[in-house]
Amino acid sequence: MGADAARIRLMPFQPQHAAAVGELIVSIQREEFGFDIDLERQPDLSAIPVYYQHGTGNFWVAMDEQKIVGTVALKDIGYHDVALRKMFVAAEYRGTAWGVAVKLLQGALDWATQHAVHSVFLGTTDKFQAAHRFYEKHGFALIDKVQLPAGFPFMPVDTRFYRLDLQTNTSSPP
Template identity: 60%
Template sequence: MIVRAYRPGDAQAVIDVILPIQREEFGFSITAEDQPDLADIPGWYQTGAGQFWLAEQDGRAVGTIALKDIGGDAVALRKMFVRPEGRGAAGAAAALLATALEHARTHGVGEVWLGTTERFQAAHRFYEKNGFTQVAADDLPAAFPRMAVDTRFYRLAL
């Protein structure tokens, strides 16, 4: 498993990881066009303390994760998706999160915030196992980029 930063030419690989999970596994009626951040990953994520990574297994993208700098020594964790073959013992989720959190720490980030849906129950367990605590929507920073489907929120103090 290799985790590396997004680079030019990765856009289709990112879409190929994210869209099938959103559509087929979770039943969201969503397109790449509905997610403008995917059209400008460098401008959206690769600024300030932010970054975007891909996990690759045997040369194929199996997962993604991003940090969006939202100011005030805080980032939003976004776009964490792992294909079935990268889950569990393959370790893509753990490798992606470890990479993102190490990046956050080395860039002086004090808080990581994230939003997810009630449907992503395995994600809830994963985040909680990794030290995230559930928070109310009213506790989110004003600059947090809330998605319409977000119904459950977490915070991790670094």
Template identity: 50%
Template sequence: MILKIQQKEYNIPITEEDQPDLANIPAFYQKNNGNFWIGLDDNMVVGSIALKNIGDKKAVLRKMFVMQEYRGKEWGVAKGLLLNLLDWARQHHFKEIYLGTTPQFLAAHRFYEKNGFREISQKSLPSNFPVMEVDKKFYCYEL
């Protein structure tokens, strides 16, 4: 699902090999109070979101994707995934959540901003933030 959205919908030249985190989700995300969630419709994965602990009560939101036909308020997939992540982050005492995204994801930018994320400069990121090559726009959410 993630590769299909990246490659087909947004024409981002990224491969599975460029994303080793997807090959071992438990080791990459589900440790040190991080986690990975999926949205399902009748056992079909229609969305994903991940939280990675980067230390000092800070985390990174990654891999937020929702299949095109499941986007929007009527489905609530993106909002539900984000609410789960934020609830988990509060329960595990995170103070800030950062994310990087691509300029092409205009609807995602509006979604993040509407849900309390504020745009920040790359210089404002924590020094241990894992910047991906495609990341050009950055956000922070304070819990």
């Protein structure tokens, strides 16, 4: 990672981040990927603390000084599992020189490990091909939709699903 990467800080979402988080996510969804979506059709973004910041879940922002340049969330879906959600990085902060995506993912996975999460699930679309490569590079395995846990927050646009196992039972049978 380049020297600029040291400027990026990861921090838990605070209410004062709400407008910038919504603007970043919706602009990427609409302008880069052509989704017909707005903030009103994503009620989780209007209630981040209630929707994400409880149990084994949380929501983080990546900051470059006072500017939000990335987001990632873990949604507690029960049974020591979480759903990875809302991972977005501003276009000008993508790539290994900045390392924003890696910092976001590693921060979320570190949190999950510290909170005894067993598996991380995620859904994405066929359009996010760079994301597919990123998740696979970081150990996520492609799974069928039928392998998702019952509590997984399925989105109609999702067509590809991944799983990363964090905790394995290492105890021997008696």
